[in-house]
Amino acid sequence: MNKLETIDWNEISQRGLLARIxxxxxxxxxxxxxxxxxxxxxxxxxxxxxxxxxxPEDVDALGSPESSD
Structure with a gap:
């Protein structure tokens, strides 16, 4: 049986996945x-x-979260 590779949270972050999660x-x-x-x-x-x-980019000029509808 092959040993599975693991990555730490630094690698997850470097791959852009932590921000997406x-x-x-x-x-x-x-x-x-x-x-x-x-x-x-x-x-x-x-x-x-x-x-x-x-x-910040999700907040409108009045400081309220923008609606997603």
Whole structure:
């Protein structure tokens, strides 16, 4: 049986996957996967104390999240 290759969270981030996981899945739920860039390990996810994470480009000029409808 072949040994499966594993990658750490630093490699996941370098491949652009951590940003996608956070933006598309975790942030709408008020969560954010975090990592220690020195070790490549993840202690888990940060929990937002005020709802979904919002990126500056997702906020309109009045500071309100833009509607997706």
């Amino acid at each position: 956070n933006r598309e899945i975790m942030h709408p739920l008020g969560l954010a996967v975090c990592r220690n860039p020195e070790t490549g390990a993840s202690p888990g996810a940060i929990v937002s104390d005020n709802g979904p994470w919002v990126y």
